[in-house]
Amino acid sequence: MPRNRNIVNAQLMNTKSTPAPAGDLHPLAAKSMSGAEVIVQVLADEGVDVMFGYSGGAILPVYDAVFRYNATHPNDDGSEPLPLIVPANEQGAGFMAAGYARASGKVGVAVVTSGPGATNMVTPVRDSMADSIPMVVICGQVGVAAIGSDAFQEAPVSTIMGACAKHVFLVTDASVLEATLRTAFEIARSGRPGPVVVDVPKDVQNTALTFAGQGQLPIPGYRARLRNVQSAQLDDAGCASFFDALAQARRPLIYAGGGVIASGAAEALRDFVADFGLPVTTTLMGLGAFDTTDPLALHFLGMHGTAYANYAVEDCDFVLTLGARFDDRVAGVPDKFAPRAKFIAQVDIDPAEIGKVKAVDWHHIGDLRRTLERLREYGAAHGIHPRQDGRYAAWHAHIAELKRVHALNYDHDSELIQPYAVIEAINRITDGHAIISTGVGQHQMWAAQYFDYRAPRHWLSSGSMGTMGFGLPAAIGAQFARRDATVIDIDGDGSIRMNLGELETVTTYGLPVKIVLLNNRGDGMVRQWQKLFFKGRFASSDKSLHTKDFIKAVQADGFTWARRLERKEELADTIAEFLAFEGPAFLEVMIDPDAGVYPMVGPGMSYAQMITGDFIASRQRAAGDETLRNDMF
Amino acid sequence: MNAVTQHTLTIMLQNETGALVRVAGLFASRSYNIDSLNVAATADPAISKLVLSIRGDDQAVVQIVRQTRKLIDVLEVSHQATAD
Numbered sequence: 139m140p141r142n143r144n145i146v147n148a149q150l151m152n153t154k155s156t157p158a159p160a161g162d163l164h165p166l167a168a169k170s171m172s173g174a175e176v177i178v179q180v181l182a183d184e185g186v187d188v189m190f191g192y193s194g195g196a197i198l199p200v201y202d203a204v205f206r207y208n209a210t211h212p213n214d215d216g217s218e219p220l221p222l223i224v225p226a227n228e229q230g231a232g233f234m235a236a237g238y239a240r241a242s243g244k245v246g247v248a249v250v251t252s253g254p255g256a257t258n259m260v261t262p263v264r265d266s267m268a269d270s271i272p273m274v275v276i277c278g279q280v281g282v283a284a285i286g287s288d289a290f291q292e293a294p295v296s297t298i299m300g301a302c303a304k305h306v307f308l309v310t311d312a313s314v315l316e317a318t319l320r321t322a323f324e325i326a327r328s329g330r331p332g333p334v335v336v337d338v339p340k341d342v343q344n345t346a347l348t349f350a351g352q353g354q355l356p357i358p359g360y361r362a363r364l365r366n367v368q369s370a371q372l373d374d375a376g377c378a379s380f381f382d383a384l385a386q387a388r389r390p391l392i393y394a395g396g397g398v399i400a401s402g403a404a405e406a407l408r409d410f411v412a413d414f415g416l417p418v419t420t421t422l423m424g425l426g427a428f429d430t431t432d433p434l435a436l437h438f439l440g441m442h443g444t445a446y447a448n449y450a451v452e453d454c455d456f457v458l459t460l461g462a463r464f465d466d467r468v469a470g471v472p473d474k475f476a477p478r479a480k481f482i483a484q485v486d487i488d489p490a491e492i493g494k495v496k497a498v499d500w501h502h503i504g505d506l507r508r509t510l511e512r513l514r515e516y517g518a519a520h521g522i523h524p525r526q527d528g529r530y531a532a533w534h535a536h537i538a539e540l541k542r543v544h545a546l547n548y549d550h551d552s553e554l555i556q557p558y559a560v561i562e563a564i565n566r567i568t569d570g571h572a573i574i575s576t577g578v579g580q581h582q583m584w585a586a587q588y589f590d591y592r593a594p595r596h597w598l599s600s601g602s603m604g605t606m607g608f609g610l611p612a613a614i615g616a617q618f619a620r621r622d623a624t625v626i627d628i629d630g631d632g633s634i635r636m637n638l639g640e641l642e643t644v645t646t647y648g649l650p651v652k653i654v655l656l657n658n659r660g661d662g663m664v665r666q667w668q669k670l671f672f673k674g675r676f677a678s679s680d681k682s683l684h685t686k687d688f689i690k691a692v693q694a695d696g697f698t699w700a701r702r703l704e705r706k707e708e709l710a711d712t713i714a715e716f717l718a719f720e721g722p723a724f725l726e727v728m729i730d731p732d733a734g735v736y737p738m739v740g741p742g743m744s745y746a747q748m749i750t751g752d753f754i755a756s757r758q759r760a761a762g763d764e765t766l767r768n769d770m771f
Numbered sequence: 772m773n774a775v776t777q778h779t780l781t782i783m784l785q786n787e788t789g790a791l792v793r794v795a796g797l798f799a800s801r802s803y804n805i806d807s808l809n810v811a812a813t814a815d816p817a818i819s820k821l822v823l824s825i826r827g828d829d830q831a832v833v834q835i836v837r838q839t840r841k842l843i844d845v846l847e848v849s850h851q852a853t854a855d
């Protein structure tokens with residue numbers, strides 16, 4: 139590995155991290171430490187207050203250093219400063235770290251051993267990459283000399299993770315370990331956030347080092363590009379052309395994605411809407427970026443978005459895209475997305491997302507919060523106040539009417555418990571303030587649709603990867619991030635099985651996590667697609683013959699509050715009791731196995747072809763819808 | 772639809788473990804075929820220079836160039852269309 143890191147290019151040179159000014163020395167600078175101790179000290183310096191991981195031979199030096207650090211640096215209340223939370227499976231640790239990061243905005247940290255420990259971490263790393271979640275994953279690796287020898291518990295982590303993560307470091311030179319760790323945090327949290335994997339051979343963990351207390355790796359290309367986007371200021375001409383186009387619009391709409399949450403721009407968005415009066419629909423990932431109970435909020439759009447959001451997209455004549463990427467679950471047919479929009483604007487921190495799927499008429503690459511604030515300033519300085527002028531009065535009335543006529547709805551008269559009613563009952567109590575995590579499937583979509591989300595970081599769901607098994611460990615991680623918050627995992631009987639071992643993690647750590655299992659005896663979402671596209675042949679998705687007794691299972695794992703709800707009349711009382719319980723609680727609800735997720739914009743279809751089901755009003759009750767419905771069953 | 776043409780990308784890359792694999796992997800995972808690839812040392816031993824040629828329409832090439840710029844150890848990417 140090259141030691142010479144001088145960069146020839148003078149312009150790039152300037153972007154090298156500046157050493158901390160003298161006098162600002164780390165109190166432990168020049169102290170002798172092992173590589174493992176260096177790792178733990180950098181974690182502490184980075185503000186890490188919990189980590190998740192499973193031990194093994196190749197990571198033991200780090201685990202021992204964590205143990206010693208905790209023993210010698212207790213918090214005032216005697217608790218450990220760096221608790222290491224042990225899951226049942228490394229995938230659980232990865233999703234706990236991701237849940238922690240999603241709920242807090244801080245970097246989640248997971249520490250695992252080599253080989254199988256590292257490969258079990260691949261799914262959460264990919265999941266976090268796809269949803270832009272900041273994580274640092276430290277993997278033990280076989281000794282430097284053994285790399286490439288098919289050693290015991292060796293896996294090509296840098297190759298595997300390199301294809302999945304924002305970045306991966308294999309530290310073969312112990313002298314750069316400290317700078318590498320610090321750089322990993324910098325990369326994870328900067329720009330478009332993502333997971334960074336640091337693969338540390340065991341002998342590097344055991345090397346005697348001198349702690350520097352400062353310094354990062356030179357990554358001049360990345361830093362130069364980052365500085366460019368971060369300093370990019372929307373100029374007057376850019377603002378002017380934005381507002382000129384807006385001035386032509388009568389029905390403008392904001393389409394806001396997870397980027398609003400990642401960049402901490404939710405408040406700026408609220409202020410922007412207060413000033414200019416553009417209604418807001420978010421993506422699934424953007425839930426909470428704008429208070430869903432606001433009169434101008436359209437909840438979320440896309441494949442299973444609300445009908446009124448999707449119709450508003452059909453009707454709008456101007457789209458302002460904020461930190462969203464026209465993903466195929468939103469713009470299945472990019473050409474038909476927002477077909478009446480004469481102008482599409484896009485703001486993103488990632489240049490590669492501009493125009494990637496859909497050509498836009500105006501864009502700005504830069505920080506969302508600052509961009510929104512800049513547009514507000516410009517608007518204020520130039521007397522632009524369309525909302526106060528009543529320019530959108532008709533559009534706002536139209537939006538209100540769409541929300542009224544095409545509201546979410548379901549079969550209220552059924553004898554069977556409807557999943558939507560379960561979520562509504564919880565929401566009546568939590569009122570948009572609970573942190574909700576989910577598995578993947580119908581229950582995930584119902585949770586997205588029927589809960590209110592009043593603030594960012596309350597909706598934790600595997601959006602892009604759609605990873606079953608996410609919900610339970612993510613809830614655990616979130617509870618560590620927000621110890622006083624109500625954290626509820628809305629899970630499916632298929633999804634929860636995937637990381638069922640983490641039930642015990644909940645009780646081991648005494649977390650007051652609430653788990654709601656919407657049991658439809660099978661892979662409901664798969665069945666829904668099989669009904670639609672495979673003439674109802676339920677290949678492997680029906681689990682009515684499965685024998686698991688979830689209540690016994692959770693009791694075996696130490697849940698003292700565990701109940702199965704089968705009678706509709708008991709719904710409200712049971713949920714009130716369940717939520718009021720102080721400790722971990724598990725509620726299994728036997729729901730109507732035929733309950734579907736509506737609306738649905740089928741793959742390859744436009745919003746105009748959206749199916750709304752039997753209980754949500756559709757605009758095209760006529761021709762199109764009926765043909766589709768006949769096909770369905 | 773844009774016409775498919777030959778494009779030459781020149782990538783200055785930090786000489787880190789796995790950096791070359793990440794560049795090659797990026798092209799493979801986004802289904803771009805690399806027609807030719809030449810890796811050379813530079814005066815600075817910490818930097819290598821990759822010259823690779825691919826075929827694609829302009830929009831596809833713009834996208835892969837942007838994706839390449841997201842790789843941490845990439846210093847610079849320059850791009851030339853070579854009509855054939």
Ligand SMILES: Cc1ncc(C[n+]2csc(CCOP(=O)(O)OP(=O)(O)O)c2C)c(N)n1
Nearest residue numbers: 579580581604606630631632633661662663
């Ligand atoms: C790890 C993983 N495997 C497979 C899938 C494909 N898949 C998507 S939803 C689903 C069914 C989920 O069943 P369940 O958790 O019971 O949720 P439901 O749809 O019944 O609410 C499956 C198999 C997936 N998303 N993730």
Ligand SMILES: [Mg+2]
Nearest residue numbers: 630631660662
């Ligand atoms: Mg199910």
